[in-house]
Amino acid sequence: MFVPFSARDFLDRAVTVYGGRTGVVDEPDQPAEPLGELTYARLGEYARAQAAGLDALGIGFGERVAIVSHNSARLLTSFFGVTGYGRVLVPINFRLTTEEISYIVEHCQASALLVDPELADSLAGIDVPHRFILGSDSDAQLYRFGTEPEPWQHDEHAVATINYTSGTTARPKGVELTHRSIWVNATTFALHAGVTDRDVYLHTLPMFHCNGWGMPFAMAGMGVPQIVVRKIDGAEILRRIDRYGVTVLCAAPAVVNAVLDAAKNWDGEIPGRDRVRVIVAGAPPPTTTIERVESELGWEFIQIYGLTETSPLLTINRAPAEWDGLPAEQRAAKLVRAGAPALGVTLRTSQSGEVLARSNVVLEGYWRQPEETEKVLGDGWFHTGDGGVLDDEGYLTISDRKKDVIITGGENVSSIEVEDTLFSHPAVAEVAVIGVPHEKWGETIKALVVLEPGAQVTEDELIRHCKQRIAGYKAPTSVEVRSELARTATGKLQKFKLREPYWQDRSRS
Structure with missing residues (x-):
């Protein structure tokens, strides 16, 4: 029997198994009226209502819906209400300039643009068939409650999201991620990170960034309550970990540093000690940072490596039992490596030292850029652009971006x-x-x-x-x-x- 993977599978399971459990706690301090706490059953209703709203607007399967938003329950809903019902979600970095956002909206040929109220004025001039400022005023048009959406025949090879690269080089490219790549990434990521229905997840990572590394899907599938944070502040992260009993979060090194700084002035026991797992990527952090996370915060440090083009998980470095007795410095030296290949990932390095990968999580291609796609996929391997070394233990160490x-x-x-x-x-x-x-x-x-x-x-x-x-x-x-x-x-x-x-x-x- 063959049943195609769908990004909606994760929410469908949450609704079935954990319907009465809190699914998302929206950011309370935002310009749009917060949605508050939604159970997974209610989140499922929002997703169906959003799909019905797109039906009413005449936005068909395969069309692009762009969203420019800080972390919010409405953005999280769109991963299921848009993607889960056959459209293509395009989450856009809200920190980009108006010109850059306009380029992405035009390049992906978006049929609709959903905008955070904070950006309403700056993005007012972008030409798009349908524009909505997220909030209570637009909810009535975006969410048609009580209306069953048009059925979509699940296709795991269909593009689910287009995620534009972060722009560390030049013009961003639209990375096409399919339902299959999203499904495999979320499942293997949850497996390697040890996610269970006893976890509580904190969305410090921007959801626009590679679909929040797939965490909205992975956490929904395991019935994990998802706590939304709109703006990053080290002390506020500690407060929410304390308030909600958070057990896992993902973060760039800069966010980890903000938490470490805030912890210096924290009154009392650091929240989450011996409970929190922090998953870090973006750049290899210094070994001293890893030591501080594990000693000063008492959190477990997990390092991953990947790219937007790989959904993103390629490697994971989570300390095995064999490292438990190591001195802190030696342990940190091992954890600073990018990690071992994730399940289903094959890595090798080229003669020039570039890291190459094969996996079901690798992009389908770059949207409307066949020449760029051929450059990175032409020989059957994905060319990461990173230089690295695979050691005798099978662990990858990133030496640098080739250009760096x-x-x-x-x-x-x-x-x-x-x-x-x-x-x-x-x-x-x-x-x-x-x-x-x-x-x-x-x-x-x-x-x-x-x-x-x-x-x-x-x-x-x-x-x-x-x-x-x-x-x-x-x-x-x-x-x-x-x-x-x-x-x-x-x-x-x-x-x-x-x-x-x-x-x-x-x-x-």
């Missing part, structure tokens, strides 16, 4: 390694290492650092700190203190923006 490897005097230098070394200095709060032009060496290593509040350190001290710990040719030749570093909404350093001023008058960048 610094070649100085013929030597390849991993900016990640240099960043980790600089981050071990107590005065350094954030760091980005880039290559800048050099007449003799082609390029040389420059460190951009943000210092801890009140900290003082000289350029020579930081360079000397590096030379004491890594090979001399890997040490920065210059250090510049910044007040902040350019990042994407998910915490990734935008190194192309950091490099741009140094290379703008050069033919090679």
Whole structure:
């Protein structure tokens, strides 16, 4: 028997098995009227009502519905009300400029655009057949309660979502994820993370980012209450963990740092000690950060690696029982690796050191960009664009984005390694290492650092700190203190923006 996978399977199970349980707790502090606490049965009613609303608007199966929103119950509902009933959801990063959002809406040929009230004015000029400002006024049109939606014949190979890349390079590309890739990612992610119906999930990760890494689906399938956070604040994360008994969350390293900072001023026992699992990705965090998460917070640290193009899970690094007796430093050194391949994932590296992957979670293609699709999938392997090494234990370590490897005097230098070394200095709060032009060496290593509040350190001290710990040719030749570093909404350093001023008058960048 063959039964096609569908993204709606996860909500259908939640409605059947956990219908009376709280499914989502909406963000109370938002410009739209919050939906409050919804049971999974009620969430299922909202999803069906949204599908019926799209029917009434004449938006057919396969058409795109774009949404620009902070984390909210309405956004979470759309993963099922849009995607689960045969349309294609396009979640857009709300931090993008109006021009960038307009480009995405036009490029994906969206039939409808759903907009967070906070962005209503800035996005008013975007041309789209149907536009709705999320909130109580538009609910009557978007949700047709009591009306049964048109039946959709489930097709696991149909595109379920188009997720635009984060823009760490240039124009974002529309990643086509199918119902099959979403289903496999959510199921294997939940399996590796040990998700059960006794968990409580906190949505600190933006849901627009690769569908919240698939957590809206995975958590629904296991009946897990989902707590929505609209804006990231370290102390507020701790308060909600305390209030709702949160056991698992996903976060970029920058969010982890915000929590660690807030914990310094927390009065009493840190919420979630010996209970919370924090799943981290976006960039390899320094080993000192991993040690602090496990010692200062008392949370379990889990590292994953993946891309929007892989739904995203490719590898996971969760400490096995064999590591329990290791000293904190050794344990952190093992956890800093990207991890072992997830179930159903095959990895290898090319001759140039690029990480290649095969899996059911890999994208179908880039929307309306066949040439770009051929570049990354043409030989039957997905080309990640990341450099990495597979060790004897089968674990992957990411050395760098290919474009971020610094070649100085013929030597390849991993900016990640240099960043980790600089981050071990107590005065350094954030760091980005880039290559800048050099007449003799082609390029040389420059460190951009943000210092801890009140900290003082000289350029020579930081360079000397590096030379004491890594090979001399890997040490920065210059250090510049910044007040902040350019990042994407998910915490990734935008190194192309950091490099741009140094290379703008050069033919090679």
